[in-house]
Amino acid sequence: MAEKSKNRFYITTPIYYVNDIPHIGHAYTTIIADAISRYKKLSGNEVFFLTGTDEHGQKIEKRAEAKGIKPIELADQVVGRFKDLWKALNISYDYFIRTTQSSHEKGVQKIFHKLKTKGDIYKGIYEGYYCVSCENFISDDIPLEKEGNKICPDCGEQAGKVSEECYFFKLSAYQKPLLDLYKKNPHFIRPKSRMNEIKSFVEQGLKDLSITRTTVKWGIPVPDDPDHSIYVWFDALHNYLTGIGYDWNPELYNNFWPPDVHLIGKDILRFHAVFWPAFLMAGGFPLPRTVFGHGWWLKDKTKMSKSKGNVLDPHVILNTFGTDPLRYFLLREIPIGLDGNFSHEGFIHRVNSDLANDLGNLVQRTLTMIHKYFSGKIIEMDEKNETDNKLKAEFVTCKDKVFACYEEFAINKALEETWVYINLVNKYLADNEPWKLAKAESKKKRLARILFQAAAAIRTIAYFIYPVMPESADKIWALLGEDKSISDQSFAELEFEDFKPGQNIQRTKPLFPRIELKDFLKEEEKKMDYLTFDEFKKMDLRVGEIIKAEKVEGTKKLIKMEVDIGGETCRMISGIADTYEANDLVGKKPIVIVNLKPAVIRGIESQAMLLAAEMKDGSAIVPFFGDDVPTGSKVK
RNA sequence: GGCGGUGUAGCUCAGUCGGUUAGAGCAUACGGCUCAUAUCCGUAGUGUCGGGGGUUCAACUCCCUCCACCGCCA
Numbered sequence: 001m002a003e004k005s006k007n008r009f010y011i012t013t014p015i016y017y018v019n020d021i022p023h024i025g026h027a028y029t030t031i032i033a034d035a036i037s038r039y040k041k042l043s044g045n046e047v048f049f050l051t052g053t054d055e056h057g058q059k060i061e062k063r064a065e066a067k068g069i070k071p072i073e074l075a076d077q078v079v080g081r082f083k084d085l086w087k088a089l090n091i092s093y094d095y096f097i098r099t100t101q102s103s104h105e106k107g108v109q110k111i112f113h114k115l116k117t118k119g120d121i122y123k124g125i126y127e128g129y130y131c132v133s134c135e136n137f138i139s140d141d142i143p144l145e146k147e148g149n150k151i152c153p154d155c156g157e158q159a160g161k162v163s164e165e166c167y168f169f170k171l172s173a174y175q176k177p178l179l180d181l182y183k184k185n186p187h188f189i190r191p192k193s194r195m196n197e198i199k200s201f202v203e204q205g206l207k208d209l210s211i212t213r214t215t216v217k218w219g220i221p222v223p224d225d226p227d228h229s230i231y232v233w234f235d236a237l238h239n240y241l242t243g244i245g246y247d248w249n250p251e252l253y254n255n256f257w258p259p260d261v262h263l264i265g266k267d268i269l270r271f272h273a274v275f276w277p278a279f280l281m282a283g284g285f286p287l288p289r290t291v292f293g294h295g296w297w298l299k300d301k302t303k304m305s306k307s308k309g310n311v312l313d314p315h316v317i318l319n320t321f322g323t324d325p326l327r328y329f330l331l332r333e334i335p336i337g338l339d340g341n342f343s344h345e346g347f348i349h350r351v352n353s354d355l356a357n358d359l360g361n362l363v364q365r366t367l368t369m370i371h372k373y374f375s376g377k378i379i380e381m382d383e384k385n386e387t388d389n390k391l392k393a394e395f396v397t398c399k400d401k402v403f404a405c406y407e408e409f410a411i412n413k414a415l416e417e418t419w420v421y422i423n424l425v426n427k428y429l430a431d432n433e434p435w436k437l438a439k440a441e442s443k444k445k446r447l448a449r450i451l452f453q454a455a456a457a458i459r460t461i462a463y464f465i466y467p468v469m470p471e472s473a474d475k476i477w478a479l480l481g482e483d484k485s486i487s488d489q490s491f492a493e494l495e496f497e498d499f500k501p502g503q504n505i506q507r508t509k510p511l512f513p514r515i516e517l518k519d520f521l522k523e524e525e526k527k528m529d530y531l532t533f534d535e536f537k538k539m540d541l542r543v544g545e546i547i548k549a550e551k552v553e554g555t556k557k558l559i560k561m562e563v564d565i566g567g568e569t570c571r572m573i574s575g576i577a578d579t580y581e582a583n584d585l586v587g588k589k590p591i592v593i594v595n596l597k598p599a600v601i602r603g604i605e606s607q608a609m610l611l612a613a614e615m616k617d618g619s620a621i622v623p624f625f626g627d628d629v630p631t632g633s634k635v636k
Numbered sequence: 637g638g639c640g641g642u643g644u645a646g647c648u649c650a651g652u653c654g655g656u657u658a659g660a661g662c663a664u665a666c667g668g669c670u671c672a673u674a675u676c677c678g679u680a681g682u683g684u685c686g687g688g689g690g691u692u693c694a695a696c697u698c699c700c701u702c703c704a705c706c707g708c709c710a
Contacts, residue, residue: 197708365672430677
C-alpha cells in the first residue's frame with residue numbers, strides 16, 4: 001500500500017455508548033479532538049475527524065425493552081442528543097459512525113472472517129461468571145469472592161461459573177509484536193507515563209480474548225454462525241476502520257488510513273493500546289501512530305458518577321456562558337493527560353479573569369478608542385517607533401511558541417503563551433497611554449499608530465485562539481473588518497502586517513461578559529434534582545425502639561420487627577440479617593422513617609424503614625442511638 | 637503483594653546536565669492610570685524543596701531508607 005501523504009491527518013474520538021446521555025466527559029474528549037483538528041487544518045493539513053456511537057449490546061437491548069421501544073429506536077434518540085450537543089459545542093467532525101450501520105457491520109464481519117480463515121480467531125469454550133438474574137457475564141475485572149463465586153456488580157447477587165462456546169482472538173500470539181511496537185514507537189502511547197503501565201501489562205502475558213457471545217442478541221452476527229454475535233470491543237474498535245471507508249470508500253480509506261491520533265479517556269487505554277493494535281496486526285493493517293489517553297474531570301475533587309448525582313451537564317454551562325468559555329476552560333485548565341478539578345468557583349474565576357478581563361477587555365478598550373478617536377477607521381499614522389517594533393517582534397516569538405505547543409498537543413500551553421502576549425498588548429497600551437495623546441490634536445498620528453498596532457496584535461491573538469474558540473476568534477476578525485474567516489488563513493503565513501489601514505472597525509458589546517457565581521449556581525439549580533427543604537421536612541424521621549425482632553422464615557437477609565416510634569408501634573421488614581442477630585436488636589434505637597409508603601415484602605406489610613449504611617458486599621450497618629435519647633424523638 | 641509515579645509558596649504547578657539569590661500563574665497587600673467589562677499596568681513578599689541518612693567543593697536535582705498520596709496489575 002502506498003504511504004499515506006504527510007499532510008493528511010486522521011483523528012478519532014471513541015464512539016460513545018448510547019446507554020448514557022452525553023455528559024461533560026464526552027464533551028471533553030470531543031472538544032480536544034476538535035481543537036486539534038482545527039489546528040491541523042490551519043497548519044495546512046487535510047483533516048478527517050471521526051466520532052460516533054457504539055450501539056450494540058445487552059444493556060441497550062434491555063433498556064430499550066424497558067422503555068417499550070426497539071433498540072435501534074433507543075439508539076436513534078441518543079444519537080440525536082449527541083449530535084445536538086456537538087452542534088452546540090461547535091464540533092467540526094467529518095463523519096459520524098454508528099455501529100449499527102450496515103457498512104460497519106459488513107466491515108466487521110469481513111475482518112472477522114479474514115482472521116478466522118487465517119487462524120487468529122478460533123472457536124473454544126469460554127469459562128466465566130454469569131449472573132442469572134441479569135442474564136449477564138461478569139467482567140473479568142471483578143475480583144473473586146472467598147467461596148469462588150463473583151458478585152454481580154449490577155444486582156449484588158452471586159454469580160456462578162458457567163461455560164459456553166465462543167470465538168477467541170489469539171491475543172497471546174501478539175505479545176512479542178506488541179512489545180516490539182512499543183519499543184520501536186515510544187510515542188505510540190501518550191502521555192508517556194502511561195506507556196509503562198501498558199508495557200508491564202503486556203509483559204505479564206496475554207490471554208486469548210473471547211470476542212463473541214451467544215447470550216447477546218443485539219449485536220453483529222458471526223458470519224456463517226449466527227447463534228454467536230460479535231462482542232463489544234471487536235465490534236466497536238473497528239469503527240476506526242469502517243468510519244474512514246474501509247470496505248465501502250476505498251479512496252477515503254487509502255487517503256487517510258492509518259489514524260494519526262486516537263483520542264480516548266485513560267479508562268479505555270488498554271483496549272486501544274493492546275487489543276486494537278493486535279487486531280490490526282492480525283488483519284495486516286498499518287498501525288495508528290498515537291493513542292492519547294486524557295484524564296478525568298473531577299467535580300469538587302471527587303469522581304463524577306451517576307450514583308453520586310454529581311455528573312456535570314454541559315448544557316448548564318452552555319446556557320450560562322456559551323460555547324467558547326466552556327471550550328476554553330476545559331482546554332486551558334489542565335494538560336491533556338492529567339486529571340482536572342471542575343468547580344464552579346474555579347470555572348468562574350478562570351473565565352472571568354482570562355476571558356472577560358484580559359482578552360475581552362483588551363478587545364473592547366481598543367475598539368472603543370478606535371471608534372471614539374477615529375470613527376472606526378485608521379488611515380493615516382506615524383511611522384513605527386521602537387516600542388511598536390517590539391510589539392511585532394513579540395508576536396513573532398509568540399507565534400513560534402504557540403505553533404510548537406499545538407504541535408505537541410499541549411493546548412493548555414499554547415493558550416498560556418497566547419495570554420502572555422495578551423498581557424503584553426495590555427501593557428503596550430498602558431505604557432503608551434493613547435487616551436492622553438487623544439487630548440492633543442498634534443499627537444493624532446502617533447495615537448493612530450498605537451491603536452493600529454494594538455488592533456493588528458489582537459488580530460493575531462484571535463488567530464491563535466481559533467482552534468479552541470473558533471466562534472469568538474472569527475467574531476474578532478469580523479470586528480476588525482477582516483472579510484475572510486480564520487479557517488482560510490494558513491498558520492505559516494500569518495503575519496502581523498496583514499492588518500491593513502482603512503479597515504472598518506466595528507463596535508461591539510463585551511465579547512465575554514463577566515459572570516457572577518450566584519447566576520451560575522441559579523442556572524445549575526434548575527437542572528439538578530435537588531430536594532427542597534419543604535420536601536425534606538415532609539419526611540417523618542424518628543428515633544424508634546425495637547420491641548420485637550425475628551427472622552423472616554425462608555429468607556437469608558430479612559428481619560421482621562415491631563418498633564416503638566413514640567407511643568405507637570409499627571411493623572417493618574429490613575434486610576439486615578447479614579450483620580445482625582434478631583435477638584440482639586431488641587432494645588436498640590435506630591432512625592426510622594415513619595411515613596414511607598407501606599410496601600409488602602414476602603407477604604408481610606412493612607410500614608416503616610430504618611436507615612442503614614450499605615457496605616460494598618451488600619450488607620448493612622445500622623446506626624443506633626444510646627439510651628439517653630428518648631424513643632420517638634424527631635430526627636432532622 | 638508486584639511495577640510505576642507524585643510530594644516545591646496559602647492554592648495549581650514549572651524547575652534542563654548537580655553550580656551563584658529556587659521560579660510562574662492565581663490569591664493577598666500597597667501604588668499608578670481612567671480608553672476599557674470595578675477592567676488594565678507596576679511593586680512587595682512569604683518556601684526546613686515530604687522526613688532521615690549518604691556521595692560531593694557544591695544536592696530541589698544523584699544514591700539509600702522511611703512516610704503520605706495516586707495509577708496500573710494481581
